[in-house]
Amino acid sequence: MNDKKIEDELKKIWDEVPISHSDSEKEASWEEFQSKAFTAKKPKFKVWRYAAAAAVLIFVLIGTGIYFNRDPLDQNILAASTVIENTTTKVKTVFLPDSSKVELSSNSKLTYANNFKTNRKIEIEGECYFKVQKDKKHPFQVFCNETTTTVLGTSFTVKGNAQKEVTVALFEGSVEMSVKNQDKKWILVPGETFTYANNTAAVTEFERFTDFENEKLTVLSDYIKTNYGYKMIFPQEYINQRITVRINKKEDLKTIVQLISEMYNLNFEINEELKVITFQ
Numbered sequence: 001m002n003d004k005k006i007e008d009e010l011k012k013i014w015d016e017v018p019i020s021h022s023d024s025e026k027e028a029s030w031e032e033f034q035s036k037a038f039t040a041k042k043p044k045f046k047v048w049r050y051a052a053a054a055a056v057l058i059f060v061l062i063g064t065g066i067y068f069n070r071d072p073l074d075q076n077i078l079a080a081s082t083v084i085e086n087t088t089t090k091v092k093t094v095f096l097p098d099s100s101k102v103e104l105s106s107n108s109k110l111t112y113a114n115n116f117k118t119n120r121k122i123e124i125e126g127e128c129y130f131k132v133q134k135d136k137k138h139p140f141q142v143f144c145n146e147t148t149t150t151v152l153g154t155s156f157t158v159k160g161n162a163q164k165e166v167t168v169a170l171f172e173g174s175v176e177m178s179v180k181n182q183d184k185k186w187i188l189v190p191g192e193t194f195t196y197a198n199n200t201a202a203v204t205e206f207e208r209f210t211d212f213e214n215e216k217l218t219v220l221s222d223y224i225k226t227n228y229g230y231k232m233i234f235p236q237e238y239i240n241q242r243i244t245v246r247i248n249k250k251e252d253l254k255t256i257v258q259l260i261s262e263m264y265n266l267n268f269e270i271n272e273e274l275k276v277i278t279f280q
Contacts, residue, residue: 082116085109086126090229096122100140103129105159127159129250132173146180147196155250156188165197171208171250177201210247217241220260224277228253230270233278238264 086092086104094102097116104110108126113119120140132140132151140151144160147168154173160166168177170188177186177194179201186203188194193206212220220243221232230253234241241264247256254270257277261268266279 081111081113083109083111098133098135098138100133101131105129124158125160127157129155129157131155131250131252145196147194148178148180150176150178157250163197166195168194169206169208170194171248208249210249212243212245212247214242214244217243217260220245223247224253224256230275230277233276235266235280238266238279 084092084094084104086106086108089106091106092104094104094110096102096112098120100120102110105127108124108128110125110128111123113121118138120135120138121143122141123143125144128142130140130142130151132154142149142151142158144158144166145164147160147166149156149158149168151173154170154175156168156170156173156175158166158168168175168188170190170192172190175188177188178184179196182201184201186194186201188203191205191208193204195202195204210223212223217232217234217238221234224230224232227249243260243263245259245263257268257270260266261279264279268280269278270276271278
């Protein structure tokens, strides 16, 4: 096969592969490839060299077509994936392969690829609270309905429903929000909520702290029981003791317990089976 026939065959392959570019873009890219592959100054190549070039050309074009045609929400979770559901009425805590922590609310589900440490993308249904481990080389993204939350190292909640509404509340750090088929980005700071409903996005503020102003320890104990499911037991002489403290609504329970322990110089023991915290 002479050079002219080989060039004609490659041009035919180039034109026939379905990719998401206009005819003018396709023609311009062909001319660039042609000028490099078929210059007059080039010595004659053996046929197998051109065959190899054709094979690479097909691979690149098909790969490009997949990249531009695939919906971003379809490429985040591969066939080999892990699915975790919470069918109970209690919050379910899950630690991901990168040690990030997720709290699944009742009737919620998350899906992530088995190569999660290098492909930190998650799809969720329902409501989840995330506390993400930082990894600058591998961005952490959460897909919910038509929104994407790109994590910049933080803790936040994502909630979606069957009506395609999504709410993201940021407690610590920073996240970037984006919506399918929209170029605009939203950067949230702690204490802000991103809401997407009826094709409209909005950012509002919320109170991310719970304040206890000169309250009895029993009031704090009731708060812990309601929000964390643990009962706190204090020595009898501390029943009427009062406390002033500000708590992040998504603070780790152990951090709160250690704070109380240091404030009143008390030791503590946590019984995970009975979900009881005893101070002494």
